[in-house]
Amino acid sequence: MSFDVTATIVFVGLFLFVTWVGFVAAHWRKADLDQLHEWGLGGRRFGTIVTWFLLGGDLYTAYTFIAVPALVYGVGAMGFFAVPYTILIYPILFLVFPRLWVIARREGFVTAADYIRFRFNSRALRLRVALTGLIATMPYIALQLVGMEVVIGALGFSTEGFTGHIPLIIAFLILAAFTYTSGLRAPALIAIVKDMLIFITIFAAIVIIPAKLGGYGAIFEAVPKAKLTLSPPAGNSLGNYSAYITLALGSALALFLYPHSMTGILSASSGHVIRRNAAALSAYSFVLGLIALLGYMAIAAGVGENPLHAGGFERYGANFAVPALFLDMFPSWFVGVAFAAVAIGALVPAAIMSIACANLFTRNLYKEYWRPDCSDAEEARVAKIVSLIVKVGAVVFILAIPQSYAIQLQLLGGIWIIQLLPPILLGLFTRGFHAHALLLGWAAGTAVGTYMAATRGFVSSIYPLEVLGLTVPGYAALYSVLVNFLVAMALSPVLDRVWPRREPLDQRSNRR
Amino acid sequence: MATRARTGSPWRFWPRLLLIIPLALVAWVPFYNRIEPTLLGVPFFYWYQLAAIIAGAVVVMGVYYLDRRQTVAAERRARAGGSTDEGDTDEGAGSGARP
Incomplete structure (x- = not known):
């Protein structure tokens, strides 16, 4: 890897521009940022278009842009699961979350844990929801740094040793500073710049790269046949x-159970905004599908055989495939644009995630257990400080601990966060569940899911479930949440007899 | 539960059942796990799923418009009842029957 001056100048220029945007955002739709819902939810005033950019920047992270094509580059068709995944999220968003928004707006809730307390009048359940959210999000923030580090490395900076981490640390200091001053307004405004850059990069990529490689037919010809489709299952297995x-x-x-998705959703200005976005956000899904195909373009371009990239692949593995492809195919200045898109694409979700963690910590731990009668201003100040601590934690995490741990923790995070599905979903649609049954379901699901991942040595979340002699390999998160559901469903009627329910807070408020 | 009686059956939200279509499009993997027929050199596996994204978006958009009358009506009723909530407020357990 040689140092690319033009690309670096463009990259740094764009980075400085979004830094300016981040600080200016504090004055956008000016309000009292000493209120938690103003700092941490942008005052719940984001309309359809801003929400589209914000959620797009939030859900389609830099790590996605690097890791999905890297997976397609490495294993082929299996990596394309990201496409059906993004198809399935929108019906869920449409059906479930406008309801949650309505309640959150009416009662002034900032987190999912606020809602759980209100709905079930159970501090224990709320504590689990808050802690699960915090623990699942932390490694996710750290992974955003991985995406950023790959492009900084690809620009020709050495990322070895402490001096090698300086660009990353500077980027995160800037991020921490503007998140502190502007709150959710900063990532909302920066997301607009980021998405423009991503769209420009991807449309250039899907036009220019196939033109250079001889068309899409030639690209798919160059990919080994075994990678192009999923290998059909053999024997007694669904494979x-x-x-x-x-x-x-x-x-x-x-x-949508992740705290940062929740933050994005709750900052919308109405349920209609969320429903409209359930249709409109599909544009990002389509772009993600195209980004996944970059993995095959990298194979066809032979980036793996190019001696120029040997160092990069050695250091970053398959994650280097897309940066290497851009280096080979684009002029230097445009490489700068593309890499800036990825790096800024890391800033936006990292900012939202740290805000979401700060909201959770302040509302559901600090205010609940230490300072029940703290003022609004103190609440907002604590949240700002926590957002700083979370980011420092993420940097330390990624510098001190091998990257593979971050990836494994993120994998476990997915299994842990899905255990919040029964309390949140069932809470919104039925009153038939006992808080303690949901608590036991959560414990069972978390234990089973963690066990399943442990049997795979924490490197894969696909668990080969045996049902009546048939092997059904499947995502451990889905299996464990089924256990969670079943336990909650079976125990609810039992617990109702032996342990009278506490009256939900929402019922009580109805009597006022 | 006077509110419940006025708003009618949950079937008025029937368009939401259409949201099963996106799942149906991708649920049966063996259906699209194939190379032929290709489209402009792109194997079926890939162009089918990219097309399913567009189909999914059209379904969700369609449901939004079909559903809109109901959610707007619900919003109006909620307003008349002295609350500023919108949409799904008066139906089901999430908010209960508010006086």
Whole structure:
């Protein structure tokens, strides 16, 4: 890897521009940022278009842009599960989350855990929801750094040793500063710039690269046949078929339970905004599908055999495939644009995730257990400080601990976060469940899911389930949440007899 | 539960049942796990799923418009009842029957 001056100048220029945008955002739709819902939810005033950019920037992260094509580059068709996954998230968004928004707006809720407390009047359940959200999000923030580090490395900076991490640390300091001053307004505004860059990059990529490689036919010709489709299952197993669709379905069910998705949703200005976006966000899914195909373009371009990229592949593995492809195919200045798109694509979700963690910590731990009568201003100040700590934690995490741990923790995070599905979903649609049954279901699901991942050595989340002599390999998150559901369903009627329910807070408020 | 009686049966939200279509499109993997027929050199596996994204978006958009009358009506009723909530408020357990 040689140092690319033009690309670096363009990259740094765009980065400085979004830094400016991030600070200016504090004055956008000016309000009192000493209120948690103003700092942490943008005052719930984002309309359809801003929400589209915000959720797009939030859900389709830099890590996605690097890791999905890297998976397609490495294993082929299986990596394309990201496409059915993004198809399935929108019906869920449409059906479930406008309801949650309505309640959150009426009661002034900032997190999912706020809602759980209100709905079930159970502090224990709320604590689990808050902690699960925090623990699942932390490694996700760290992974955004991985995406950023790959492009910084591809620009020709050495990312070895402490000095090698300086660009990354600077980027995160900038991120921390504008998140502190502007709150959710900063990623909302930066997301607009980021998406423009991503769309420009991808449309250039799907036109220019196939033109250079001799068309899409030639690209798919160059890919080994075994990679092009899922290998059909053999013997008494559903093989890759069940793995593919359960991965898609499980990931889709988990996505909106993450605190950062929740933050994006609750900042919308109405339920209609959320429903409209359930249709409009598909544009990003389509772009993600095209990005996945970059993995095959990298194979066809032979980036793996190019001695120029040997160092990059050695250091970053398959994650280097897309940066290498851009280096080979684009002029230097446009490489700068494309890499800036990825790096800024890491800033937006990292900012939203740290805000979501800050909201959770402040509302559901600090205010609940330490300072029940703290003022609004103190609440907002604590949240701002926590958002800083979370980001420092993420940097330390990625510098001190091998990257593979971050990836494994993120994999476990998906299994843990999906266990919130029964309390949140069932809470919205029925009153038939006992809080303690949901708590036991959560414990059972978390234990089973973690066990399943442990049997795979924490490197894969596909668990080969044996049913009546048939092996059904599937996503451990989906299997474990089924256990969670069944336990909650079986125990609810039992617990109702032996343990009278506490009156839900929402019922009480109805009597006022 | 006077509110429930006024708003009618849950069937008024029937268009939401259409949201099963996106799942149906991708649920049966063996159906699209094939190379032929290709489209402009792109194997079926890939162009089918990219097309399914568009189909999914059309379904969700269709449901949004079919559903809109009901959610707007619900919104109006909620307003008349003295609340500023919108959409799904008066149906089901999420908010209960508010006076």
